[in-house]
Amino acid sequence: MIAFDYVRPNSAKAAVDAITKDASAQFIAGGSNLVDLMKHGVVAPQKLVDISRLPLNSIEQSGNNIRIGALCLNSEVAEHALIKEKLPLLAQALNAGASPQIRNMATVGGNMLQRTRCTYFYDLAMPCNKRQPGSGCGALKGYNRMHAIFGASNSCIAVHPSDMCVALAALDATVIVAGSKGERKISFVDFHRLPGDTPEKDTHLQKGELITAVEIPVNDGFAKHSLYTKVRDRASYAFALVSVAAALDLQNNTIQHVRLAAGGVAHKPWRLMAAEKYLKGKSPTESNFKAAAEAAMSAAKGYGYNDFKLTLLPNTIIHTLKTIAGV
Numbered sequence: 001m002i003a004f005d006y007v008r009p010n011s012a013k014a015a016v017d018a019i020t021k022d023a024s025a026q027f028i029a030g031g032s033n034l035v036d037l038m039k040h041g042v043v044a045p046q047k048l049v050d051i052s053r054l055p056l057n058s059i060e061q062s063g064n065n066i067r068i069g070a071l072c073l074n075s076e077v078a079e080h081a082l083i084k085e086k087l088p089l090l091a092q093a094l095n096a097g098a099s100p101q102i103r104n105m106a107t108v109g110g111n112m113l114q115r116t117r118c119t120y121f122y123d124l125a126m127p128c129n130k131r132q133p134g135s136g137c138g139a140l141k142g143y144n145r146m147h148a149i150f151g152a153s154n155s156c157i158a159v160h161p162s163d164m165c166v167a168l169a170a171l172d173a174t175v176i177v178a179g180s181k182g183e184r185k186i187s188f189v190d191f192h193r194l195p196g197d198t199p200e201k202d203t204h205l206q207k208g209e210l211i212t213a214v215e216i217p218v219n220d221g222f223a224k225h226s227l228y229t230k231v232r233d234r235a236s237y238a239f240a241l242v243s244v245a246a247a248l249d250l251q252n253n254t255i256q257h258v259r260l261a262a263g264g265v266a267h268k269p270w271r272l273m274a275a276e277k278y279l280k281g282k283s284p285t286e287s288n289f290k291a292a293a294e295a296a297m298s299a300a301k302g303y304g305y306n307d308f309k310l311t312l313l314p315n316t317i318i319h320t321l322k323t324i325a326g327v
């Protein structure tokens with residue numbers, strides 16, 4: 001057993017202070033990923049700062065934004081009446097993730113910070129630049145069926161595993177964080193990072209910063225026409241091969257606004273900007289959806305075992321948009 005210290009501060013400020021003072025300390029809330037990582041020996045924090053009892057678990061609407069506390073459980077958010085009515089895409093994505101037991105433990109903030117499920121990352125006998133910088137990437141020429149087709153580097157081709165985050169990227173969410181210098185806001189699409197030469201860093205959070213909430217703008221058109229499609233190897237408790245979060249604001253048979261993001265394809269939830277740009281102002285037809293999917297794939301690259309995603313993702317984009325639009 002590897003010993004570690006454990007503290008449970010009673011305020012966000014005390015939590016930030018506790019973690020800032022100790023370079024190896026980590027926050028823990030539901031622990032549904034961190035405890036696994038510790039058991040596997042992938043990480044070994046010398047101190048855990050338990051934030052699970054901080055008052056960061058409310059869901060409320062203020063003006064045009066819905067604010068979700070970082071310690072809300074995934075299951076609470078998915079079942080909350082306001083979320084089901086105003087942000088059904090988020091509820092669908094949450095219910096597509098993990099298992100009921102894990103959704104009852106995992107928090108919104110923890111979901112954002114979960115690590116990749118690349119099997120080489122968890123296998124201490126294999127090289128992995130994310131786990132041990134400079135050791136190499138076992139997946140690059142290995143069994144990379146689950147890996148990225150967008151934004152990868154020669155250092156890492158892992159994907160971010162979250163479903164919830166794909167919906168939050170599509171919905172233009174903002175992450176609220178508290179740090180020793182006060183509060184700041186990070187656009188969700190800029191929260192996670194691409195691997196580049198430093199794949200050990202998953203996000204743009206600074207050391208000591210605590211996620212306190214996420215804010216999502218409400219769009220009634222998106223609430224009426226949105227869908228999360230997850231393609232996976234089995235019907236439940238499996239990570240996405242690919243997933244698509246899509247929302248259309250349709251008026252007079254014209255796409256006024258559109259949001260599209262994909263999961264299981266990049267180191268971060270992958271916003272499909274080129275497809276969005278193509279569809280804006282067009283009619284919701286199968287031919288337009290096919291052209292948008294083609295635009296979305298222009299920068300895609302397979303690594304061998306994951307080449308099937310180059311076909312699966314555009315097909316999933318088209319299927320999702322056709323289902324929403326009823327064409």
Ligand code: SF4
Pocket residue numbers: 116118119120121127128129130131136137138139140155156157158199
């Ligand atoms: Fe590690 Fe990334 Fe390579 Fe997986 S893809 S082995 S996480 S460096």
